Amino acid sequence: MAQYRRVSGSVGLITLQNPPVNALSASVRQGIVDSVKRALGDQKVKSVVICGQNGVFCGGADIREFGRQMSGPPLVPMIHDIEAANKPVVAAIEGSALGGGLELALGCHYRISHSKAKLGLPEVTLGLLPAAGGTQRLPRLIGVPAALNLITTGRHVTAAEALQLGILDHVTEHNTVDVAVKFALSVTGESLDGRRISSFSCAPLSDLDSLFEEAMLKARALQYFFFAQRAVGRWSTPSGARWDTSQPRPVRKAAVIGLGTMGRGITVALAQAGLSVVAVETHAKQLMEAKKAVPSMLKRGAVRGGTTIEPDSITYSETVQAVADVDLVIEAVFEDMALKEKVFQQLSIVCKPDTLLCTNTSSLDVDHLASQTRHPELVVGMHFFAPAHVMKLLEVVYGRRSSPAAVATAMQLGKKMGKVSVAVGNCRGFAGNRMLKRYLEQAFFLLEEGATPELVDRALEEFGFPMGVFRMSDLSGLDVGWRVRKADGLADTSLTGTSARVRQGCRYSPLGDLLCEHGRFGQKTGRGWYQYDKPGGRVAKSDPWLHNFLDEYRARHGLVPRCIDQQEVLERCLFVLINEGFQILEEGIAAGPEDIDAIYVFGYGWPRHRGGPMFYADMVGLERVVERLERYHQAHPNVPYLQPSGLLRRLVANGSPPIHKWRNVIKNRNSQL
Numbered sequence: 001m002a003q004y005r006r007v008s009g010s011v012g013l014i015t016l017q018n019p020p021v022n023a024l025s026a027s028v029r030q031g032i033v034d035s036v037k038r039a040l041g042d043q044k045v046k047s048v049v050i051c052g053q054n055g056v057f058c059g060g061a062d063i064r065e066f067g068r069q070m071s072g073p074p075l076v077p078m079i080h081d082i083e084a085a086n087k088p089v090v091a092a093i094e095g096s097a098l099g100g101g102l103e104l105a106l107g108c109h110y111r112i113s114h115s116k117a118k119l120g121l122p123e124v125t126l127g128l129l130p131a132a133g134g135t136q137r138l139p140r141l142i143g144v145p146a147a148l149n150l151i152t153t154g155r156h157v158t159a160a161e162a163l164q165l166g167i168l169d170h171v172t173e174h175n176t177v178d179v180a181v182k183f184a185l186s187v188t189g190e191s192l193d194g195r196r197i198s199s200f201s202c203a204p205l206s207d208l209d210s211l212f213e214e215a216m217l218k219a220r221a222l223q224y225f226f227f228a229q230r231a232v233g234r235w236s237t238p239s240g241a242r243w244d245t246s247q248p249r250p251v252r253k254a255a256v257i258g259l260g261t262m263g264r265g266i267t268v269a270l271a272q273a274g275l276s277v278v279a280v281e282t283h284a285k286q287l288m289e290a291k292k293a294v295p296s297m298l299k300r301g302a303v304r305g306g307t308t309i310e311p312d313s314i315t316y317s318e319t320v321q322a323v324a325d326v327d328l329v330i331e332a333v334f335e336d337m338a339l340k341e342k343v344f345q346q347l348s349i350v351c352k353p354d355t356l357l358c359t360n361t362s363s364l365d366v367d368h369l370a371s372q373t374r375h376p377e378l379v380v381g382m383h384f385f386a387p388a389h390v391m392k393l394l395e396v397v398y399g400r401r402s403s404p405a406a407v408a409t410a411m412q413l414g415k416k417m418g419k420v421s422v423a424v425g426n427c428r429g430f431a432g433n434r435m436l437k438r439y440l441e442q443a444f445f446l447l448e449e450g451a452t453p454e455l456v457d458r459a460l461e462e463f464g465f466p467m468g469v470f471r472m473s474d475l476s477g478l479d480v481g482w483r484v485r486k487a488d489g490l491a492d493t494s495l496t497g498t499s500a501r502v503r504q505g506c507r508y509s510p511l512g513d514l515l516c517e518h519g520r521f522g523q524k525t526g527r528g529w530y531q532y533d534k535p536g537g538r539v540a541k542s543d544p545w546l547h548n549f550l551d552e553y554r555a556r557h558g559l560v561p562r563c564i565d566q567q568e569v570l571e572r573c574l575f576v577l578i579n580e581g582f583q584i585l586e587e588g589i590a591a592g593p594e595d596i597d598a599i600y601v602f603g604y605g606w607p608r609h610r611g612g613p614m615f616y617a618d619m620v621g622l623e624r625v626v627e628r629l630e631r632y633h634q635a636h637p638n639v640p641y642l643q644p645s646g647l648l649r650r651l652v653a654n655g656s657p658p659i660h661k662w663r664n665v666i667k668n669r670n671s672q673l
């Protein structure tokens with residue numbers, strides 16, 4: 001329903017009321033129609049404000065009514081009547097204005113929003129089109145390119161972006177309804193001629209063809225990715241093991257060793273998949289915390305998914321002996337080889353001889369861990385991504401001696417947990433983190449050369465990543481990479497002069513190490529590449545300290561900052577990552593480009609509408625990727641990873657076949673070896 005009342009003498013205030021998000025149910029639409037009629041018929045009312053109760057404007061169509069017989073007034077004429085009104089109508093947007101909610105706001109003459117609100121037309125994500133005027137009013141308001149972007153991606157934009165795009169007239173930090181009422185009073189009696197969006201003409205576009213071509217590219221990428229996602233299930237390994245000839249083992253009871261953040265998430269994912277789980281943590285305090293955290297994670301998941309989990313499906317233990325009868329173990333202890341070795345030695349003694357032993361390591365050597373056990377053929381990596389019960393990606397890492405059945409079992413278990421499981425070979429960082437390393441390095445180098453975290457992040461976010469590389473590092477914690485670099489003997493900030501920026505003969509940037517030495521670990525410490533209002537704060541703000549630090553660093557090393565544009569940011573960060581992807585394909589670490597693309601879309605936020613890094617390379621053109629890499633390598637000869645990989649060059653030499661033919665080129669080469 002909608003509540004109607006007169007406020008401030010002459011403003012008709014219409015409040016949508018349909019918890020939890022004031023969706024446009026039949027009774028809400030009826031309430032709006034009735035209230036608008038009342039406001040327009042009341043001579044005392046000079047202007048109108050539409051808002052939603054409990055800090056949410058409107059979440060769009062009431063999804064609970066989908067599939068039912070349509071009743072109540074239709075939305076299109078309702079919005080048309082609001083727009084045609086002869087009194088100003090102001091939308092006061094708090095929380096969300098999504099789908100039909102934004103279409104309703106677009107029918108109003110003015111839109112005022114709280115700074116924390118999100119707006120968007122997410123219909124495409126529900127298999128719908130914005131059919132209540134969204135496809136007509138939005139392009140007229142903000143132009144075809146921006147509207148096409150919002151409509152085809154369904155993404156939600158912040159109030160700040162919506163203001164910049166021209167969707168909003170004003171953004172406030174204060175009580176939005178109060179601000180809107182005051183505003184409504186101030187525009188009383190003003191002409192509404194220039195305020196009815198459907199009467200606007202669309203700005204003419206000289207490059208309509210290229211715009212639609214871009215939209216078609218997105219469609220191609222999404223269609224490619226639809227099949228890529230399915231292709232990864234048909235896995236194969238260089239030794240000839242395959243999905244259709246390998247028999248997975250049944251897994252009814254599993255164990256998790258180590259109940260830190262990852263271990264807890266994995267425990268929840270296993271329990272949600274219907275397995276009985278033994279959760280082991282040898283530190284009493286950590287075990288106690290996990291015993292509280294895991295059930296509440298499960299409860300939240302059950303509420304969201306509308307499922308029930310047997311509370312006794314998880315048993316907790318302080319000793320590894322408790323895993324004696326399980327079918328599969330996932331080790332998730334601290335990322336330290338000596339510690340993991342010990343765990344695998346213990347498991348090999350305690351477990352049944354046919355128990356599958358898995359490690360959640362994100363980069364350590366799976367073969368080495370396998371060598372600690374009596375049955376190395378039963379050891380595989382199961383690399384989850386944080387939060388493990390939410391993130392869709394699972395890298396299943398086969399070692400030199402992993403049996404086909406072990407790989408098949410881990411792949412099938414991943415599927416049972418609702419993951420997209422991708423089989424990859426064993427190497428430092430596997431596929432995802434190995435490619436990420438190159439991307440991070442380039443981002444650091446760009447800072448040395450004159451870029452700022454803001455510039456780099458903006459370029460990547462405009463490309464489509466939900467977060468740029470520096471914002472993402474702050475979220476995941478700068479200390480994580482620092483620990484790895486220390487273990488690899490790289491993070492040595494005592495070096496001075498030219499040797500400070502060189503390791504093993506290659507260019508190295510110690511910027512991340514230096515930040516960690518200043519105690520700047522990202523969001524958790526309230527300081528990282530950005531500053532936050534408090535430790536654990538989420539809103540990244542530009543930090544003058546960091547900019548001074550970068551200036552001093554460059555001066556100390558005699559680096560003259562230069563202007564770096566977004567194109568260079570994208571090419572340096574993305575092409576080097578793509579190049580590593582080709583290297584991974586060449587080495588047989590991933591079986592095909594689809595595997596890498598699935599890893600990047602599901603694990604690293606690569607925008608799905610760009611199909612994944614390998615598809616993107618195909619779209620850009622392999623010749624161009626080679627040409628740009630060569631040019632950057634010439635400029636930075638001490639960065640060997642900028643040299644185009646052998647496979648990339650061979651594909652170009654073979655006439656740059658389309659992505660679905662790359663496997664043939666890889667296969668031909670391997671058969672000649």
Ligand SMILES: CC/C=C\C=C\CC(=O)SCCNC(=O)CCNC(=O)[C@H](O)C(C)(C)COP(=O)(O)OP(=O)(O)OC[C@H]1O[C@@H](n2cnc3c(N)ncnc32)[C@H](O)[C@@H]1OP(=O)(O)O
Binds near residue numbers: 059060064126304
């Ligand atoms: C006559 C029809 C005319 C026009 C049709 C127009 C087309 C559309 O409008 S299609 C719908 C477009 N809207 C959406 O896709 C919005 C989907 N919702 C969201 O994106 C989010 O829920 C959110 C609104 C941004 C809020 O997010 P968050 O704060 O994280 O909370 P959630 O846990 O996601 O949701 C809370 C609660 O609200 C329920 N809910 C959300 N949206 C709707 C909706 N449109 N209709 C009905 N219910 C909705 C959601 O299920 C949750 O309920 P629980 O009971 O707590 O599970």
